[in-house]
Each structure stands twice: as structure tokens, then as C-alpha cells.
Amino acid sequence: MEKMNDLIAAIATASGAAGVAVIRMSGEGALETAKKMFSRKGEFVPNMLYPGVIDAGTFCDYGMCVYFRAPRSFTGEDVVELHCHGGTEIARGVLRRALGLGARMAERGEFTRRAYLNGKLSLSAAEGLGEMIAASSEAQVRAGYLLYTERLTRLGTQLQSALTECLAQVDADLDYPEEELGAETRAQIKERLVRAEGELTRLLSQYRAGRKIASGVRVALVGAPNAGKSSLLNALLGYDRAIVSDVPGTTRDLNEGTLCIRGVNFLLTDTAGLRESADKVEREGVRRAKEAIRAADVIVYFKEDAPAPELPQGTPVITVGAKSDISRRTDCDVVLSSVTGEGLDALRELLYERGFGRENDDAFLLSERHYRAVGAAHAAVCAALAAVEDAPCELYAEDIRRAWEALGVISGETANEAVIDEIFSKFCVGK
Numbered sequence: 001m002e003k004m005n006d007l008i009a010a011i012a013t014a015s016g017a018a019g020v021a022v023i024r025m026s027g028e029g030a031l032e033t034a035k036k037m038f039s040r041k042g043e044f045v046p047n048m049l050y051p052g053v054i055d056a057g058t059f060c061d062y063g064m065c066v067y068f069r070a071p072r073s074f075t076g077e078d079v080v081e082l083h084c085h086g087g088t089e090i091a092r093g094v095l096r097r098a099l100g101l102g103a104r105m106a107e108r109g110e111f112t113r114r115a116y117l118n119g120k121l122s123l124s125a126a127e128g129l130g131e132m133i134a135a136s137s138e139a140q141v142r143a144g145y146l147l148y149t150e151r152l153t154r155l156g157t158q159l160q161s162a163l164t165e166c167l168a169q170v171d172a173d174l175d176y177p178e179e180e181l182g183a184e185t186r187a188q189i190k191e192r193l194v195r196a197e198g199e200l201t202r203l204l205s206q207y208r209a210g211r212k213i214a215s216g217v218r219v220a221l222v223g224a225p226n227a228g229k230s231s232l233l234n235a236l237l238g239y240d241r242a243i244v245s246d247v248p249g250t251t252r253d254l255n256e257g258t259l260c261i262r263g264v265n266f267l268l269t270d271t272a273g274l275r276e277s278a279d280k281v282e283r284e285g286v287r288r289a290k291e292a293i294r295a296a297d298v299i300v301y302f303k304e305d306a307p308a309p310e311l312p313q314g315t316p317v318i319t320v321g322a323k324s325d326i327s328r329r330t331d332c333d334v335v336l337s338s339v340t341g342e343g344l345d346a347l348r349e350l351l352y353e354r355g356f357g358r359e360n361d362d363a364f365l366l367s368e369r370h371y372r373a374v375g376a377a378h379a380a381v382c383a384a385l386a387a388v389e390d391a392p393c394e395l396y397a398e399d400i401r402r403a404w405e406a407l408g409v410i411s412g413e414t415a416n417e418a419v420i421d422e423i424f425s426k427f428c429v430g431k
Contacts (some may be wrong), residue, residue, distance in 0.1 A: 109427025123412025
């Protein structure tokens with residue numbers, strides 16, 4: 001991958017009225033260009049923020065300027081930021097002046113791409129930064145930050161080092177075929193592979209939690225007609241999202257809303273009451289309810305005296321006794337009332353524990369790309385383990401190399417150009 005150092009510029013802050021807008025330049029000539037636009041006459045000390053007048057050519061603004069000297073900058077190149085007053089036309093005018101002085105407009109994600117190309121961060125760290133920027137929940141910010149701080153890359157590098165040691169032992173045997181790989185050496189290789197397989201299995205188990213962080217935990221409110229599902233949805237959301245009526249079968253379609261618990265988004269779905277009906281519209285509502293139940297990560301079932309409906313095996317179920325202000329049940333996980341608020345806090349706790357899980361607070365395997373790479377490495381390690389005791393070493397060495405290459409895709413070490421292009425195309429201009 002070719003490294004570029006031509007001067008690029010872009011607005012690094014969101015468009016619109018705001019207190020401050022930032023115009024960022026990176027590459028050869030960044031400081032010289034800034035000096036033509038900013039009123040400071042003396043030398044620019046790196047990392048110092050200077051006040052002064054920004055000359056946009058057709059107008060001026062009072063703002064600030066900071067210079068980051070290569071390689072101690074985000075991109076690894078000379079970087080200058082001009083901080084002007086927020087406002088669409090002010091920022092655009094400052095950017096136009098920079099472009100007129102020789103900079104070119106940055107492409108999507110080009111600043112971060114240069115940081116990757118210049119060794120300032122790995123590919124997975126760049127993806128973590130993208131997750132933080134695009135986050136719709138605090139949990140996604142936390143998970144993205146773990147990626148951004150190289151948590152996944154470090155794990156991948158450690159596993160690659162262990163696999164490299166295995167390959168070194170195999171290569172020594174291939175260089176000296178008259179000395180067969182001894183049982184002790186095979187045992188050492190197997191031990192390293194077993195440890196690698198365990199770590200990869202642990203990483204793969206995180207993906208379910210990672211998907212929930214990125215997309216939200218899907219919760220289905222399930223029960224008979226008039227059980228209190230719509231009232232609970234409104235009570236949890238804090239506003240009237242669903243129509244509440246004493247008439248059974250009022251809910252015909254899916255009503256949805258998002259509840260945030262400890263930074264994790266829970267996507268609540270109020271479903272139609274489960275019963276046989278001659279009404280064509282109600283039957284369609286029941287069909288959609290069953291689809292929501294099958295797709296749910298956790299089910300909140302409103303318990304009644306009638307037999308429970310058939311629910312998917314393996315999906316956590318929270319049983320609730322609703323309308324505790326009218327009558328109370330003792331054979332359920334939580335007793336609640338949407339009128340008095342009793343049990344709502346307890347239900348939120350159960351939703352978090354059974355729908356997400358406290359052990360998943362440090363989960364950071366968010367993307368399908370990472371999941372596929374870890375899965376490919378795991379499959380290759382398992383293949384090597386199956387052959388390490390009996391097969392010729394050159395056979396399972398190929399499996400070890402495949403695992404090493406799969407792990408390199410995470411950091412970007414072995415990622416192809418198409419993958420890299422796709423990742424950075426998701427960034428905004430200016431980042």
C-alpha cells in the first residue's frame with residue numbers, strides 16, 4: 001500500500017451553527033499554508049494553541065491555530081488545525097482558502113487512513129474509532145474505545161507470536177529432516193495450539209454480545225390479550241407509545257420503542273395478544289407476534305392461569321405478574337404494576353442480566369469482519385490440533401500459517417486493498 005504525503009484539507013466538525021468549527025490540514029506544506037492564513041508572525045511551537053486572525057481571503061475571523069509536527073500527530077504527518085467560529089459559511093470559506101493555496105479536498109476517512117498507513121494505529125483500531133463516532137449507545141462507545149486502544153490487535157498479535165513459534169519449530173524440522181520432530185517438541189506445539197484455540201473460542205463467544213451492543217437487545221413482550229403488555233411498554237419508555245384499552249385485541253401490529261439500560265439499547269416490541277381469532281387482521285397480528293418472538297434475544301412473558309404458549313428453546317424468558325395493583329402472583333420472576341411503578345426497576349435489572357449479561361461489559365468483537373477472521377483462525381488451529389500428533393509436520397504447518405494470516409486480517413497486516421477501501425469509505429470527510 002502506497003503512502004501519500006500530499007496536502008489534504010477538510011472541515012473536521014459537523015455542519016451548521018456551533019460554537020467552534022475545525023478545518024484540518026495534513027501532509028507536506030501544512031504549516032506553510034497555515035502561515036499564509038493565520039496572523040501569527042513568530043514560530044509555531046508544536047502542540048500550542050495560538051489565538052489570532054484567520055484570513056479566508058474574502059473575509060476574516062478571529063480564531064485559533066494549532067500545529068502538530070510529524071510524526072507526533074494523528075496522521076503521522078504535519079497537521080494543522082484552524083479553529084474558527086462555528087457556522088456553515090465561515091468554515092466553508094476557510095476551507096476554500098486552504099484549497100486555493102494548494103491543498104486538495106480530503107476523501108472520506110483519509111485522515112484516519114493515513115494514520116493507519118503511517119503505522120499510527122491498526123486497521124481494527126480505525127474501525128473502533130468509526131464505531132465510537134457512529135455509536136447509538138454508550139455501550140457501543142465503550143466497545144469501540146476498546147478496539148481503538150488496540151485491545152483486539154494486541155490479542156491477535158500475541159496469538160500470531162505463539163503461532164510463529166510453532167512454525168519456527170516446524171521449520172527447524174524441515175531444515176534438518178534427518179532429525180525427526182521429537183515427542184517433546186510436538187507436545188510443545190500442541191500446548192501452544194491448545195492455548196490459542198481456547199483464546200479464539202473465548203473471542204468468538206463475544207460476538208453475540210457484540211452484535212447486541214451494535215444493534216440493540218431485542219425484547220418481545222408476550223402474553224394473552226389485555227395482559228398489560230402495552231401498558232408496560234409505555235411505562236418503561238416513559239411516554240405513551242402504544243394504545244391502551246380494556247378491549248382485548250387492541251394491539252394488532254407491533255409497537256416498538258428503545259429503552260437504554262446501563263448504556264445498552266434494548267429494543268422493546270409490544271406484540272399482539274396470543275389467541276385464536278376469526279378476525280383476519282388479528283390473525284396477521286398474531287403471526288407477526290410469533291415472528292418477533294422467534295427473533296427476540298429475551299422474552300418478557302405475562303404469566304396467567306392458562307397454559308403458556310410454546311416459546312423458542314434457548315431464548316431467556318422473564319415471567320412477570322402484571323397488574324399487581326389489582327391482583328398479585330407469586331409464581332413469576334417479578335411482580336409489577338405499570339400504574340404504581342412497582343417492579344419496573346427489578347424488571348430492568350433482569351432485562352440487563354438475561355438479555356445482555358454482566359460478563360459482557362468488556363465485549364469488543366463487534367464487526368462481522370472480525371468475527372469471520374477469528375472464525376477462520378479458529379478453524380485452522382483446530383485442523384492443526386487434529387493432525388499435530390500423527391501427521392507429518394509439513395501438513396499441519398499449512399494450517400498454522402492459515403491461522404496466522406487470518407489473524408493478520410484483523411490488524412490489517414494481511415488485509416487486502418478492497419477491505420481497507422471499504423472500511424475507510426464508511427468514515428465521514430474530515431476524519
